[in-house]
Amino acid sequence: MAPMGRRDGSDTLNRSSDALNRSSDALKRSWMDGYICTSSQNSNAIAAKLHIEDIRKRKFLIGESRPNPLTEDLQNAVANLSSELYTKDVHFLMELIQNAEDNEYLAGVKPTLEFVLTTADITGIGAPATLVFNNEVGFSKTNIDSLCGIGRSTKRGQRHQGFIGEKGIGFKSVFLVSGLPHVFSNGYQIRFSEIPNPDCAIGYIVPEWVSTNPTYSDIRAIYGSGKALPNTVIILPLKPEKVEAVKKQLSEIHPEVLLFLNKIKRLSIRETSSKTCNADSISAVSISTDTNLVSLKTQGANCRVVHLSVQEEVDATETTCPYYVWRQGFPVKPNNMVDARKDIKEWVISLAFPSGERLKWGTSSTGVFAFLPTAMVTNFPFIIQGDFILSSSRETILFAYLLKNGDFFH
Known part of the structure; x- marks a missing residue:
């Protein structure tokens, strides 16, 4: 014992x-x-x-x-x-x-x-x-x-x-x-x-x-x-x-939300009024095809074509729009590096040009992306994407980082 x-x-x-x-x-x-x-x-x-x-x-x-x-x-x-x-x-x-x-x-x-x-x-x-x-x-x-x-x-x-x-x-x-x-x-x-x-x-x-x-x-x-x-x-x-x-x-999630994402290929929204999976309404956006990157003679540049598809009703057919995406990288100057991006040696800007009528849900519109849409809207016929440093609310770009010591990149 x-x-x-x-x-x-x-x-x-x-x-x-x-x-x-x-x-x-x-x-x-x-x-x-x-x-x-x-x-x-x-x-x-x-x-x-x-x-x-x-x-x-x-x-x-x-x-x-x-x-x-x-x-x-x-x-x-x-x-x-x-x-x-x-x-x-x-x-x-x-x-x-x-x-x-x-x-x-x-x-x-x-x-x-x-x-x-x-x-x-x-x-x-x-x-x-x-x-x-x-x-x-x-x-x-x-x-x-x-x-x-x-x-x-x-x-x-x-x-x-x-x-x-x-x-x-x-x-x-x-x-x-x-x-x-x-x-x-x-x-x-x-x-x-x-x-x-x-x-x-x-x-x-x-x-x-x-x-x-x-x-x-x-x-x-x-x-x-x-x-x-x-x-x-x-x-x-x-x-x-x-x-x-x-x-x-x-x-009002914009169908272009997937345009600059590397992994997510489909996003859907479904509404049901019961404990079952029967949908009262459904909408979905997906990347139907995505061509491989094609390197160009311009240093650090490449392009690809992304086909975005949208379905707005349960039995509706999909609407597709191809986007021509130009992507170019710029070396970051050492004196322009900031703590929030200290592991980034190259800053990449992408421009996406829709071929035909842009995809749209409701009245939402997009202009500037930081991988996902920001609150900044432009009147340009194309979309701007960059790894911008955002405020914590994701609404605005902190331009002070871009303007630090003059030009951000060579």
């Missing part, structure tokens, strides 16, 4: 083993709800649950007797970040598209991003929802850690590798339209609340495990049971005052 005041090691091990088994059984039941669970999926779910429990305990001291001395500062910082940096609801859409572009995809997969608006209350809080489906490889532990922090972008300093995100604040923008965003990916099934967690007095960045609503069967019913569920699903139960605004912004 172990001495009084000490725990027997085998007893502690047995307790831990029992707890893990109970967690495993619960997760098996959750994953079995809606589809057959493989051993790999079950293993991912168990590891994900343990990771979330570790974050809650280690970072936010949930379940600990000692208070977190940074509680007030953390809550103020993240609340200000979410409410002040963005001036229009549209930015959460741009951030989600940007994140999807930066995600990793398996070889042979056509990267796709799908928005589904449903009146069904799948989260059980009495709100319609927007679901975002992305067929990427799924969230890693590092990605989850980034969601549970402020300014912890996993892509900072990697512009040269093709990443277009950098500020580490993108996902927080969803709190403009949803008070309880959910993330289902790679075994993780979590949500974040803008209301401070009662156990640590911090909101926005504290993960909560989702064990009830929605279930995978709920998600699958809305997506469609006849096709494989994408690895990543983001669920945004909408704030009542934001429902119409989200519908409007989704309907």
Whole structure:
């Protein structure tokens, strides 16, 4: 028998083993709800649950007797970040598209991003929802850690590798339209609340495990049971005052949004009034064909033709417009390098010329892109794309960087 005041090691091990088994059984039941669970999926779910429990305990001291001395500062910082940096609801859409572009995809997969608006209350809080489906490889532990922090972008300093995100604040923008965003990916099934967690007095960045609503069967019913569920699903139960605004912004996403993206090949928007996948309306834009880059004699220049296709109704035929894209790189002068682009040795400008009538939805228009549309509109018959340094709201270009020490490039 172990001495009084000490725990027997085998007893502690047995307790831990029992707890893990109970967690495993619960997760098996959750994953079995809606589809057959493989051993790999079950293993991912168990590891994900343990990771979330570790974050809650280690970072936010949930379940600990000692208070977190940074509680007030953390809550103020993240609340200000979410409410002040963005001036229009549209930015959460741009951030989600940007994140999807930066995600990793398996070889042979056509990267796709799908928005589904449903009146069904799948989260059980009495709100319609927007679901975002992305067929990427799924969230890693590092990605989850980034969601549970402020300014912890996993892509900072990697512009040269093709990443277009950098500020580490993108996902927080969803709190403009949803008070309880959910993330289902790679075994993780979590949500974040803008209301401070009662156990640590911090909101926005504290993960909560989702064990009830929605279930995978709920998600699958809305997506469609006849096709494989994408690895990543983001669920945004909408704030009542934001429902119409989200519908409007989704309907006005410009079809040229894919023009300067390297990965995403299809973006669709579907609206349904029930818990099924039957669409009341649908619109989609895709890159139907994309010619290989053709190098030109001009130093650092190449060109290609991108065919964008648009479908505006469920049974409508696609409308296609070819865009002739001229791309030229310019070496950056050493004395013009800035911290935000210190890994970039060549600055690239692209001009896209539509051949025929430009694609358009609603009254939206575009002029200047920084991979995705900015708020700057020109009257030019072509589109300008550059890796411009933007304000945190993604609305405006910070021209001070371009004007630093005169010309930006040779």
